[in-house]
Structures are given as structure tokens and as C-alpha cells.
Amino acid sequence: MSMSSSNHPEIFDAVDRKREVFKELADRVWATPETCYMEVESAAAHREMLETQGFTITQNVAGIPTALIGEAGEGGPVIAFLGEYDALAGLSQKAGTTDHDPLTPGANGHGCGHNLLGSASLLAATALKDWLEETGTPGRVRYYGCPAEEGGAAKAFMVRAGAFEDVDVAICWHPSNFAGVQRETSLANCRIDFTFSGRASHASASPELGRSALDAVELMNVGVNYLREHMQQDCRIHYALLDAGGISPNVVQAHAKVRYVVRAPELAGLFSLIERVKKVAEGAALMTETKMENIVLSGVSNLIVNTPLMDTMQDIWESLGAPDFDDKDHAFAQAIRDTLTGEDIAASWAQERLEERDIPLADFILPRHNEVRQMGGSTDVSDVSWVVPTVQAYGPTLAIGTQLHTWQVVSQGKSPLAHKGMISAAKAMAATGLAALQSEQLREAAWADLKRRLKGQTYRSPIPAGTEPPIVAMGGRLN
Numbered sequence: 011m012s013m014s015s016s017n018h019p020e021i022f023d024a025v026d027r028k029r030e031v032f033k034e035l036a037d038r039v040w041a042t043p044e045t046c047y048m049e050v051e052s053a054a055a056h057r058e059m060l061e062t063q064g065f066t067i068t069q070n071v072a073g074i075p076t077a078l079i080g081e082a083g084e085g086g087p088v089i090a091f092l093g094e095y096d097a098l099a100g101l102s103q104k105a106g107t108t109d110h111d112p113l114t115p116g117a118n119g120h121g122c123g124h125n126l127l128g129s130a131s132l133l134a135a136t137a138l139k140d141w142l143e144e145t146g147t148p149g150r151v152r153y154y155g156c157p158a159e160e161g162g163a164a165k166a167f168m169v170r171a172g173a174f175e176d177v178d179v180a181i182c183w184h185p186s187n188f189a190g191v192q193r194e195t196s197l198a199n200c201r202i203d204f205t206f207s208g209r210a211s212h213a214s215a216s217p218e219l220g221r222s223a224l225d226a227v228e229l230m231n232v233g234v235n236y237l238r239e240h241m242q243q244d245c246r247i248h249y250a251l252l253d254a255g256g257i258s259p260n261v262v263q264a265h266a267k268v269r270y271v272v273r274a275p276e277l278a279g280l281f282s283l284i285e286r287v288k289k290v291a292e293g294a295a296l297m298t299e300t301k302m303e304n305i306v307l308s309g310v311s312n313l314i315v316n317t318p319l320m321d322t323m324q325d326i327w328e329s330l331g332a333p334d335f336d337d338k339d340h341a342f343a344q345a346i347r348d349t350l351t352g353e354d355i356a357a358s359w360a361q362e363r364l365e366e367r368d369i370p371l372a373d374f375i376l377p378r379h380n381e382v383r384q385m386g387g388s389t390d391v392s393d394v395s396w397v398v399p400t401v402q403a404y405g406p407t408l409a410i411g412t413q414l415h416t417w418q419v420v421s422q423g424k425s426p427l428a429h430k431g432m433i434s435a436a437k438a439m440a441a442t443g444l445a446a447l448q449s450e451q452l453r454e455a456a457w458a459d460l461k462r463r464l465k466g467q468t469y470r471s472p473i474p475a476g477t478e479p480p481i482v483a484m485g486g487r488l489n
Contacts, residue, residue, distance in 0.1 A: 018329050021444050024137035025437045028063075032136075032436070033429045035059055036129035040105070040423045043097030043118035043125075046162040047481050049076040052095040056128055056155045063136045065153065072171035074479050076157040077164055079173065080132075082139040086149030087453060089443040090174065090398070091135040092182040092391060093128035094159045097121070103420035108345040110417050119420040123185030126407055126423065126432045128155065130183060133432075134439035141444065149447045152177070156390070158479075161201060163308035165390035167479050169397055170471045177398045178453050179319065179446040182391050183435045185419070185428070186404035187358045187412060189332050190376025191323045193315060194385040196392050197246065197273040198280040200309035200472050204230065204291050205253075208300040210264040220262025224255045226298040227266045233290035234270075244384060245283055246273040269307075273388060276312050280472060307480050309472030313392040314463050315382055318455040319401035319442065326441045327375045333406060333430040335371045342425060343370035343409035346418055355411030361385075371427065372406040396469040399456035401442060405435030 035055060042051040053076040060067050065080030101119030102112040113119075120126075135153040142149055154173070158164040174180065184192065206227055211220030234247055241247075248271045255263025272287055274280035288304060295302035335343075347355065347370050359366040362376060363383075394400050407428040412418045422428050446452055 018326065018441055021137055021141055021440045022330070022437050024140050025133060025433065025440055028133060028136060029433050032129045032133040033432070035132070036126050036429070036432060037424050039095050039125040039128065040120050043102070043120050045097055045099050045118055046158045046160060047074065047076060047164070047479065049096050049157045053078060053155060053157065056093065056095060056132060059132060060153065063139065065139070071173055072164070072168045072479065074157060074164055074167065074481065077168060078155040080135070080153040080155070081150060083142045083150040084148060086147070087178040087447055088150045088152060088176055089138060089447050090152045090154055090177045090180040091131040091439060091443065092154050092156055092165070092180060092394065093131035094124045094156050095128040096124055096157050096160050096162070098160055098415060101415070101417055101420055103417040105421060105424040106342070107421050108349055119417065120423050121415045121417065121419045122160065123407055123414070123419055123423060123428070124159065126185050126405070126428055127183065130405065130432045130436040131439065133436040134181070134443065137436065137440040138443045138447070147447070151443065159390055161308065162480065163310050163390045163473065164479065166308065166310050166393040166471060166473055169393040170473060174394055174398050179443070179456060180394050180398045180400040181439045181443055182400070183403035183405050183439055185407040185431065187406065187408050187410045188362060188372045188376050188404050189406040189431070189434060190327055190404050191320050192402040192404055193320060193379065194313070194383045195275070195315060196313040196385055197275060197388045198277050198310060198312040198392070198472060199271055199273040199388040200280060200284055201307045202270050202272065202284070202287075203252070203267055203305045203307060204270065205267045205303045206265070206295060206298070206300045208262070208264045208298065211262040213260045213262050217262065221299045222262050223266035223298070223300050224263040226294045226300045226302065227251065227268045229297055230268065230291050230294035233294060234287060237286060237290060241283060241286070242274065242279060244275050245279065247271070247287065275384060277470060277472060306474050306477055310388050310390045311392040311396050311469075311472055313389065314395040314400070314460060316395070316399045316401055316456050316459050318452055318459055319399055319446070321378070322445050322452060323401050323403060323438060323442045324378050326445070327403070327438050330434065330437055330441070332373050332375060333434045335373070335427055335430060339427040339430070340370050343427060346409040346422060347411050349418060350411045354413055357413070358411050370409050372410060376404065393471070396464070399460045403435050403438045405431045407431035
């Protein structure tokens with residue numbers, strides 16, 4: 011099902027011809043780190059690049075101001091490339107430094123490498139678009155600019171809105187310690203706010219007249235902690251207190267809010283666990299004689315991998331090989347590694363079940379294996395994978411041992427080694443897209459594999475009907 015190696019240099023050359031402008035795009039997005047639904051400048055940078063490269067643009071996808079689609083080509087199959095450009099709060103860091111040194115204390119930073127992610131996906135889409143134009147081949151290529159992957163589930167809203175209904179194959183990637191194919195599934199999750207309302211009172215003179223919303227939150231947290239013993243071991247529940255009701259301990263707190271993230275390996279288990287968490291919240295309200303309301307903010311499905319597409323991408327990566335990192339890249343990567351613990355480095359190797367080696371950068375491609383492993387995180391790419399055969403690459407943009415969502419990722423985000431990993435990922439994605447576009451047999455096999463893995467299940471969005479993206483004004487924020 012894989013593409014012949016004779017087609018590799020052609021599409022690789024198409025990537026190389028425009029690599030410099032897309033490295034500039036990655037750096038531009040790195041310099042404007044914006045979080046969940048606030049990616050106004052980052053989305054504008056991608057829109058401008060789409061315009062420059064000759065794509066037809068659709069904005070405000072699924073009612074999200076920072077979501078967009080660029081399309082080029084006519085007829086034929088539709089190949090989609092998924093891009094992201096959201097950052098993380100509190101991870102500001104100066105580029106190229108090996109000490110924790112925020113660029114702006116307390117500000118945002120690209121601690122998951124999404125400045126590279128969107129740029130490489132758009133570069134891959136552009137390379138395939140250029141190939142279509144040069145060869146006159148029927149086919150359409152789309153770039154999906156997707157905000158709010160970090161907790162906002164924008165792709166899930168886009169799927170629910172039908173944005174992927176006519177797509178034949180979807181391709182994505184993620185910055186990583188290694189180069190290769192992502193063969194892990196992910197956890198489905200749902201983000202829910204629980205708000206308790208009670209009655210204020212003087213905490214000493216008339217405590218019996220008060221009904222404490224803060225007590226309700228604390229009892230809910232205790233109840234959920236007990237629930238952990240009686241749920242599947244690979245499920246996860248986390249919480250954060252958003253509103254403790256005030257700063258006066260001599261007042262019975264009348265309002266309090268807690269945010270929960272509930273995760274499960276599969277959607278069916280997620281829906282079941284959510285109902286159990288809600289019952290704990292109802293019990294806490296009953297015990298404290300308060301009122302409880304819950305609002306689902308976002309939710310994502312578990313990832314459905316696709317063997318024919320993974321095998322095709324594996325062949326391409328093995329033909330492409332790892333990036334040609336030079337002495338300066340190795341020196342910088344080693345300096346980053348010196349800021350890490352032995353546990354950090356061991357964890358990166360263990361995640362891929364590889365024997366640890368004393369090297370700062372990946373000089374190999376992750377080996378092929380048929381075991382579908384479970385990664386601990388969640389992604390809204392998963393919702394796309396339920397409705398379209400989807401494959402993802404890992405791109406080697408980080409020193410081995412670097413953990414995502416850390417300042418070390420931000421420091422490496424504009425480095426030559428990160429750019430090299432980004433370009434390699436773009437080549438792997440572009441070649442995979444070309445293979446899918448050229449081979450009806452591959453597309454049919456990918457769809458058959460998706461149907462086999464779904465086992466008769468139909469997609470049910472983890473976001474309740476009527477729930478809109480949590481956006482406030484232009485660019486928005488996650489409430």
C-alpha cells in the first residue's frame with residue numbers, strides 16, 4: 011500500500027523549495043504565543059501564508075474566529091493536513107537558552123511546539139498543492155488551521171460542524187524527541203465546570219444559617235478521590251479550583267466552582283465515567299444543601315489509528331531518514347539535556363519501549379511495530395480519526411529527554427535543530443499525502459481499516475448538542 015520510492019525526491023524537492031519561508035512562519039508564531047481560542051495573530055499569520063501560496067480560504071470554521079481552511083486543486087480525492095498554532099500559559103522562555111529565563115515572566119510560550127506543527131503541516135499542504143499544479147493531476151489539498159488543541163477541542167467542534175465530511179485522508183504530526191510514525195491511541199476526555207451555589211452567613215455568629223458552596227466543592231473532590239479506586243486503572247480524573255468563593259474565612263462561602271477533566275480509553279467508558287462524576291457532585295450538593303450546575307466546555311474522543319496509512323508513512327520515513335543534524339545541533343541539544351534529570355531522559359526512551367542510548371538527538375527512525383499502545387494524553391485529532399482515516403508523524407525537533415509542556419521546548423522552538431525536524435516532518439507528510447492521492451487502493455484500504463476498528467460504532471461527539479465553542483468576543487478565551 012506504500013508509495014514507490016521514485017516519487018519521493020519530487021515531493022521532497024517541493025518541500026525544500028519553500029522551506030525558508032515556512033521556517034520564518036514558525037518563528038513568527040513562536041513570537042506571538044496565544045492560548046486557547048485567542049490565537050488571533052497566529053491564525054492571521056497562517057491565513058496570510060495561505061493567501062501568498064494561492065489557496066482559497068474559508069474563515070470562521072464552525073463559528074470559531076481563529077479556525078480556517080485553505081483549499082487548492084480540483085476534482086479527485088481530498089487530502090487534508092491538520093495544523094495547530096496555540097501556545098500554553100506561563101511557559102514564556104527566551105529562545106536558545108539553557109537556563110530557565112522567561113522572555114516575559116508569567117506570559118505564554120510554545121511549550122508543545124505548535125508553532126512548528128502548523129507551519130510544517132501548511133508546508134506539506136503547499137508542496138502537494140504545487141505538485142498538483144505542476145503535473146495537472148486531479149485532486150484537492152486542504153490545510154485545516156485548528157486553534158485550541160490544548161483543552162479547547164476545536165477540531166471536535168469542527169468535526170461536529172461537518173468540516174471533514176468529504177475528506178478522504180487526514181494527515182498530521184507532532185514535535186517529538188524522535189522521528190517516525192505515531193502508533194499510539196489516546197484518551198477520550200471531557201472538561202466540565204461544576205458550580206455550587208449556597209447561602210452566605212456569618213461563619214461565627216450564625217453558621218447554622220449558611221450553606222457552604224466551598225464545602226460542596228471539597229466534598230465533591232473527596233468523593234471523586236474515593237471513586238478513583240472503583241474505575242478502570244487507565245482512566246484519569248483531574249481537577250482545578252476556579253473559584254473558592256472569596257478570601258474571608260469568617261464568611262460562609264455562597265459560591266464556588268471547580269473544573270474537572272475526565273479521561274477514559276474509549277468514548278463509551280468516558281460517557282459512563284462522566285455520569286458517575288456527576289452523581290458525586292449531586293451528592294455533594296445534597297450533603298451541603300446547595301445547588302449544583304454543570305457545564306461541559308469541551309470534549310475529545312479516543313484516537314483511532316490506521317494501519318495502511320501508518321505502514322505507508324513508515325516506508326516513507328525509512329526512505330527519508332533522520333535529519334542531518336550538525337555539531338552545533340548536537341552541542342545545543344546536549345546543553346538542553348544537561349538541564350534535564352535522568353528520569354526525564356529515561357522516560358522518553360521508555361515511552362517508545364527502546365533501549366536507552368547516550369545520544370542527544372535522534373539519528374534513527376522509530377521501528378515499525380504492530381502493537382497499538384496507549385499514550386497518557388488526549389488530542390482533538392482523535393475526533394477527526396473517527397470520521398476520516400488519519401495518520402500522524404513524529405518529527406524530531408527536541409533533544410532526547412525533553413518533556414512537552416516545559417520551558418525547554420520553548421527554548422528549542424526557534425533553533426536550527428527544530429527547523430530541521432520540522433522540515434523532515436513536512437516531507438514525510440507531503441509524501442504520505444501524495445501516496446494517498448495517487449493510490450485508490452490505499453484509500454480503500456484505509457477506509458476499510460477504519461471501519462474494522464470502529465466495530466460498527468458510529469461517531470458520537472463527546473460535546474453535548476447545543477454546546478458552543480467557549481469563546482468570548484473576537485479571539486475568545488476558555489472560561
